[in-house]
Structure formats: structure tokens, C-alpha cells
Amino acid sequence: MTSEPERRRGRRPGGADTRAALLAAARAIFTESGYDGATVRAIARRAGVDPAMVNHWFGGKEALFAEAVLDVPFNPRALIGEILKGDRDRLGERIIRTFLTSWDSQGGGVFTALIRSVASHDGVANALRQFFVHQVFGQITTTLADDGTAMLRANLVASQMIGLGMVRYVAHFEPIDKAEVETVVSAVGPTIQRYLTGPID
Amino acid sequence: MTSEPERRRGRRPGGADTRAALLAAARAIFTESGYDGATVRAIARRAGVDPAMVNHWFGGKEALFAEAVLDVPFNPRALIGEILKGDRDRLGERIIRTFLTSWDSQGGGVFTALIRSVASHDGVANALRQFFVHQVFGQITTTLADDGTAMLRANLVASQMIGLGMVRYVAHFEPIDKAEVETVVSAVGPTIQRYLTGPID
Numbered sequence A, B: 001m002t003s004e005p006e007r008r009r010g011r012r013p014g015g016a017d018t019r020a021a022l023l024a025a026a027r028a029i030f031t032e033s034g035y036d037g038a039t040v041r042a043i044a045r046r047a048g049v050d051p052a053m054v055n056h057w058f059g060g061k062e063a064l065f066a067e068a069v070l071d072v073p074f075n076p077r078a079l080i081g082e083i084l085k086g087d088r089d090r091l092g093e094r095i096i097r098t099f100l101t102s103w104d105s106q107g108g109g110v111f112t113a114l115i116r117s118v119a120s121h122d123g124v125a126n127a128l129r130q131f132f133v134h135q136v137f138g139q140i141t142t143t144l145a146d147d148g149t150a151m152l153r154a155n156l157v158a159s160q161m162i163g164l165g166m167v168r169y170v171a172h173f174e175p176i177d178k179a180e181v182e183t184v185v186s187a188v189g190p191t192i193q194r195y196l197t198g199p200i201d
Helices: A002-009 A016-037 A042-046 A054-060 A061-070 A077-084 A090-107 A109-120 A122-144 A150-170 A181-196 B004-006 B016-037 B042-047 B050-059 B061-070 B075-082 B088-105 B109-120 B120-142 B150-170 B181-198
Strands: none
Touching: A002 A181, A016 A054, A016 A061, A016 A109, A042 A054, A042 A061, A054 A061, A061 A109, A061 A122, A077 A090, A090 A122, A090 A181, A109 A122, A109 A150, A109 B109, A109 B150, A122 A150, A122 A181, A150 A181, A150 B109, A150 B120, A150 B150, A150 B181, A181 B150, A181 B181, B016 B042, B016 B050, B016 B061, B016 B109, B042 B050, B042 B061, B050 B061, B050 B075, B061 B109, B061 B120, B075 B088, B075 B120, B088 B120, B088 B150, B088 B181, B109 B120, B109 B150, B120 B150, B120 B181, B150 B181
16 A cells, blocks of 8 residues: 555656556566456556556556566667677577576566466467567567568567476476576577577478 | 267266267367366266266376367377387477377367466366376487486477467467468477487586
8 A cells, every 4th residue: 555645755757767667566466466456557556657657658458467577677679689789699598598587586476477367368468479579589580580580480489488487487397497597598598599590491 | 968868878888988088078168168167077977977987087177187188189108109100300390290280170279278277277287297297298208318307308398389389379479370380390390309309408
């Protein structure tokens, strides 16, 4: 509950602060209440901003959910820049390390919420596709491939990353559920690398 | 509905027929009613067998669910024999082709039911792990590797196969949702092959 004195301090300023506050609030409330139980109003209240900011910054509850739950700790443009920097032969390793470190830090609980919602809400599936394929991996593959394979490559990368999240956080397969990040990076890095830059036909 | 005359023909004989009838009935009823709505009694009635046969053949509702939904059209032992036959360098291709052809034939609806249930029922996650890791891929990797990596390899194969099902059937990523089976076999086969027989560290 937000107390009255806190509320009187007024709305947060706009821009990146509002966006970050909404993401943090959304993550907390989606984890507490699930996708259906969480309201845009409750998330905005927790973040101390106007509910209209959800539409302004994310386009709606579903997109906010996908991004909050995927928990990329910077915006997609910065993420892509970061991943594309450095040796192109080690892109696969960097992608796994970045995502796994981020997901591990939340204990995987929100990944489970994401998977459950994807299976029951078409809108969440759309948001997931939008995020994974168009905003993140598609941006990377479009930079790398100009032979018409970019979207298929982005799908393939997403399939391995989502499947990895499934067995590590949702279905708790042993031993991968407790494997060190670098063990997974070594095992799965070459897969992601081939999907990005190698032969796929 | 089963008509009276049909019922009077009596219970099905035991053995493989009973098992197959239960799988077909389970697939239909889980798809109609979801995991929670389906009862062992209703499945047994549809199959025309005694409800005790569910425990006898599958050990319970969760294991029946996992197997019905994974829809391997033969028993795991036969499946493994089939996959291990032939060129060991093309194991990866054969695994993808076998699973994708089977999943495609059901339109992916039951895969979605599986994913939704895995995210909300620990028992289903256990059944999925038991099936994928111990009964199928673990049997294959144990045959191939004796260096202590068999279970990790089985986890990795499962992660890619489950992720592939997620993007193809549940989240409908384009273009992989409508890609030809052989396109996916070419793209993902080498991944499965490396997880089975290649370097993973």
C-alpha cells in the first residue's frame, strides 16, 4: 500500500524513470497476482505514475508483461548494441550469458508465469513474438544476414532460448536446472552461434 | 457417447490394445477438458476399460497425460530402437523428423495443453522429465556417452525439442510455425546431433 504522504510527493517525472518504475512494479505485481489478476491500474499505482503511461510506454498490458517478465535490464536497443559489440564468433556465448544471468537473478519464477500465460493468452504470445523476434533477435539477425533467412534464424535462436528457460526454470530438468551459467554457455553457445551466422539449410 | 450394444460387447482385451485405447481416449479428453477437467474415470469409460488400467499401464493421470500429449506413436523402447538404427551421424535429423511429424499430425493443440499444465502442475513437470529425460533421450544418450555427460546431453536435446514445440505450436512464431518439416530438420538437426555425440564443453 502506498501511504498518503508518499502519494503527495506527486507523480514521478517522465522518461526512462517512469519506464523503469513501471517495469519494476509490473514484475512484482505479475509475480504476486498472475497475469489475469494484475491490473494496469494497480501496476501504475505501485509505480506512482498515471495508468495512461502503460499505454504510452508499452502499448498495453500484454507488452508490458512480456518485457517485465523477460527482464532485460536495459532497453532492447542498448541490449543489441551490447551483444553486437566484440567478436562476432562469440555472439552466441554472449546472448546465452546475458539472458541466463538475467533470468537466474529472478529465480525463474516470472519465466514460469510467462510460459503459463503464453499458453493461454494469444496476446501474450504476440507480445513474446514481438519482443523476441522483432525487437531483439530479429534485429541481430537482420544485421548479420541479408539472404532472406533473418526471421527464420531469429525464430531458431528464440526456440533454443525459450526451451532452455523451460527445462531450467519451469520443468526443472536435472542436471541443467542447477548447472553453472558457463557450463550452459559452453554447451548451447555454438547452437546460438550457428543459428546466427552458420549454415542452416 | 458409447451406445448400450457397444458396451455389452464387453471390456477390451488387455495388453497393447488397452494401452493404445487409453492413449487415444486420454488425448481426446485432455484436449476437450484440459488437464484439471479430465478424470481418469471419463478416460477409462471412453476407452471402454476399467479405470484401474490407468494405474496399471501408466502409473497415474500425470504420466498418462504426458505420454498421450507427447503422442509418441509407439512405446519408448520401440522408438529408441528405431532412432538408434542406421547412421549415427544422422541421429539428430531422425529425432527431429520423428517428433515433428508426430506433433504436426495433431495440429499442436495438445502440445499447448502440455505446456500450460507443466507451468502449473509439478506432477506434470515430473512426468515430462521422466518421459523426455529418462525414458527417451536419456536412453539414447546413455547408449552413446559413458563420460558422465549423458543426462546433461538428454537435457539439452529436450530443451531444443520443447523450445521448438513452443515456437511452432504454442507461440506461433513466423516463419517457423509453417515451415516444412525438412526445413526444420536441416536447421535443427545439427544441434541435436552435437548434443548427442559432439563436444559440449
